[in-house]
Amino acid sequence: MMPTAAPLATGSARWADALLQSFAQAGYARAEPAILQPAEPFLDLSGEDIRKSLYLTTDAGGEELCLRPDLTIPVARDYLTSGRAGQPAGFSYLGPVFRYRGGRPSEFLQAGIESFGRHDSAAADAEMLALAIEATAAFGLTDVEIRTGDVALYTALIDALDLYPVWRRRLIKDFNRKISLKQDLERLTLATGSSRNEYEGVLAALAGSDRKAALALVTDLMSIAGATNVGGRSVAEIADRFLEQSTLKGGALPRDALDLIKRFLAIAGDPDEAIVRLRALANDAKLDIAAAIDQFESRVGFMAARGIDISSTRFSTSFGRGLDYYTGFEFELHRRGDGFEPLVAGGRYDGLMTQLGARSPIPAVGFSVWVETLTELGCQPVARDSSEGQS
Template identity: 80%
Template sequence: MPLTAAPTAATTAPAAWADALLLSFAQAGYARAEPSILQPAEPFLDLSGEDMRKSLYLTTDAGGEELCLRPDLTIPVARDYLASPRAGKPAGFSYLGAVFRHRGNRPSEFLQAGIESFGRQDRAAADAEMLALALEATAAFGVTEVEIRTGDVALFNVLIEALNLYPVWRRRLIKDFNRKIDLAQDIEQLTLATGPGHNEYEGVLAALAGSDRKAALALVTDLMSIAGATNVGGRTVAEIADRFLEQSTLKAGALPRDAIGIIKRFLSISGTPDTALAKLRALATDAGLELTAAIDQFESRIGFMAGRGIDLRKTRFSTSFGRGLDYYTGFEFELHGKGGGLEPLVAGGRYDGLMTQLGAATPIPAVGFAVWVEALIQIDRAPNAAASGNKS
């Protein structure tokens, strides 16, 4: 049976907006989910990295399993779905509950609401529905003027595959994109780092040039086995293999100039979705790249967004937009208050790869979003606070 938390000032939802929010989710067909507050820590650490550890409230059970208070609700809702008889079938869930993270001077316990949709094969329609419901969520708080920022990591991934780069370059570029690193600057720095120069591991680097990750891992494993070592400086065999593979590719100067130009042109595309669509098709034609399926999916999503009443003229799409999380696989979006701000009011996207990482035997389509209740309440209170200040 799910654990429940005692109500606190941070978790007691004002009835008016909570009722409106949950009603809008229920009317859209999303059943209320209430996953346990206490969760296995491993999935959060595996998906977000060990850096996440410092943000978690951790404990250990009698069997030695590391547990944590849930830091968000996407993974707990997904785990409950996978453990249910509905796993693999289309199902949608909504939620409103407390999550727990160390956040410096801000409260560590705060509310999160949202929706997760699993198993739908009509991806473009499901993506558009998530954005439409996210806009309804902000409206439940009385916030109707928002900035809509969107992107699609699938377009970048398909572009990188079409360029036929060495595997290490593909992994590095996709990893840097997911971590919101400035790729244009990163590419220039890495290109300058290639070329002649002495390295004490010249023989190893020459042997690895052009290899894939599996071959690199096998070679480094053999070399370290001969040396009787299992790690160096705290790095695992896999991490060392990746580093050698990256150095070997840089040594060979393996990122062609024409590929750099195409990537930079791709990353410069932004504007309304319709404008971006035209620029993407032009790029694919000019560069002779087969990107048709991914661009068609993008166009289909635009059509469903328009059908949902989303004003495309007020929607910004950027090919360089990303949410900084590895598990997103396609459409991504954020809603910001007018005037911007670093933190979004609502954020989400498509994460088709997450379900297999959580144990699903076969891939299951998944898309959803989280509502940052704290930020929306602050916006809702701001005009009232200003009015009160004017009266004093």
């Protein structure tokens, strides 16, 4: 039997109402997406932690469905089917989500904001962080630890290194996983062609090939064998795996690339210090990552303009939230000194909208509030001054 969440206590209900009121005053309309959702977007686009925690079912027509494990994708899907798709629009939400959590209640409350269609990305990012801080302050928690990162900086670095496409895909994919990227880099660096493989002939044939050639070869081989998949993997997935193994056998990750990635991932501190170190690395290694650093610096300026104490904000180039769809700014708010589980977390996910069916890219950024985690801290809701205007 699936563990369920307890009903909201009176104090929690008051806090939730105050939170939704503050979101509405900031200009974010209430969204209420369906609890039952198509499973495919979550299986394809979410991180591994969410994928393995889904509650799945199948309808009469054979479509795989799930109880929503998160509200970002459902709110985004509703926006894309509305008449406002492609236009700037902001939504807030409060409702139950469902994930297997190893003995903890699988149904729990999530609140948050999603902002779509704004092209002033740096300003929108700063607004999300400011509203997230307000969300914790509304519940009486004013001393929070702010942890931030930026996937776009890492992606810019990997692109500037001009690696094999297989290396690029693998290193970018690994960044958002809960494994240590540093350990993975060590493993990839030590890879050699000394071990034997039952598919040596295929790997040799793929040496130096691109993805299109690999797909054609694997398609032909599987056609001859009369197979359409192996172990549940599609032809494309098998081709990618073979191409990756062929590249690994051709030699380890170049030492200079490894050193630069490690230097990059070691940058941490307050954002202003990080900007100085990033520019120094880019100049020293002649890396074309200035645009990504400029965007980062612009965001920091907007954060300061919103009253966020930059010197007390922690930035790390290795910070990631484990969700595959993030493409830029990421952040978490933790209780200072006791912060394994985030109180609020979010970031930028510009690529998600086209993956969900949008005809052209739509900028998107948002955050989620862990209602019950904040409730457990025992703070009291703080009413927001109704005279405050919209953000």
